[in-house]
Amino acid sequence: MRYHRIPAETVRRLPVYLNALLLSLQQGKSISSSELSAIVGINPLQIRKDFSYFGGFGTRGVGYNIEKLIKKIKKILKLDSHHQAVLVGAGNLGSAVLAYPGFAAYGFQIAAAYDSDPAKIGKTINNITIEDAENIINLKKKNIKIGIIAVPRQQSQAIAQSLVNAGVTGILNFSPCRLAVPKRVKVITINIATDLARLPFYMPADKKIGFALNKRA
């Protein structure tokens, strides 16, 4: 079981498989790579290769035991234990994240939320009372190692710094900017605007109807 050496692209796909497998639990006991492929839209050969990186454990002629596979993927991704996270910035996006129930399936729980706006501090969303961002200290003692940043771009670096100082070693960042952090801290940035911005590149160009008519004439 060589946990290192798992390709980054495989690590990116594993949670997608996990998501599909959790939904397939009711369907039956086992699932084949081609059935899984139909759900997630990833080539079955790729799926088998991905699983092979941490040791084959399907049964030939049948497929993969779903429960076993879920356990295995959770272990690889370190999702076999629960994770507490804090949210910083309870604005539009932050509130949506705070209200989302879907993180629990992966073992995540948002344990606290922070903002700097006095109008927001003290309010409660989804049973979490928003605290003053000044109080982001010693999260390690509460066993919190994940921070979610949803503050304006200009404030993100300072917040990242506070989180790291408080003991956070993993950050999910929604701000459209790079965060400078120590090497041991992992940052995953979700940049909604840049994802939207590459959509037109892949879209077909408009057909010029006038031109088509000209060709006909």
Next chain:
Amino acid sequence: MRYHRIPAETVRRLPVYLNALLLSLQQGKSISSSELSAIVGINPLQIRKDFSYFGGFGTRGVGYNIEKLIKKIKKILKLDSHHQAVLVGAGNLGSAVLAYPGFAAYGFQIAAAYDSDPAKIGKTINNITIEDAENIINLKKKNIKIGIIAVPRQQSQAIAQSLVNAGVTGILNFSPCRLAVPKRVKVITINIATDLARLPFYMPADKKIGFALNKRA
């Protein structure tokens, strides 16, 4: 100028460069690949290689003319014309997207929003009045070709179908599922939960203090 042949990874980075360049416009007239690198956190060699795919246009010894570079990237990404989009699902996440002013910098404008909840239909967010999702028809006539999906997972496929029927050829999907669409339609899925789920994999394991003490003793 071979617009095809641009690597997918380069297309992914171009909007990131664009974002940084728009912010650098005030700073000066030109920017070097290493200065840009400092902002975006991407190796300068990689940056130059990326730009070289659509023809070198920096000046050696100086760098790249920022305005010219912005124009060029916008053209490649087809962001030189404006794009109208519709949002479907004005819930927590959808409302955040609707309220976000940052898409305008890339030439995007949300022209309409839809929901199926009678309690939401008729409400106005950011000058957009939410319409009944039944009315997603003939968007092509209004020159709308981009749809943003922020409805619950179970409803996403049906909404995708409606959007495609209405003439949409590009979809930004926030639902944690695959969407089956015709080949000509491009889907980019942002799956916040799966991005969060691969964070623990990269985070350092806890140091067991007790064990460390034992070693000392």
Next chain:
DNA sequence: AATACTTTGTGAATACATTCACAAAGTATA
């Protein structure tokens, strides 16, 4: 038990992406 069929698993081949090494073309300075 033999045969046909299904599905996993893997080394090798291919495709794709990044990095290297260095030439080319500019600026700045004496």
Next chain:
DNA sequence: TATACTTTGTGAATGTATTCACAAAGTATT
């Protein structure tokens, strides 16, 4: 104008990821 310096640009080399071809190991059927 020569020399030093800076920065871009690119073919080749290296590294990473995907796909191919096929063996291996199971199930189902006769």
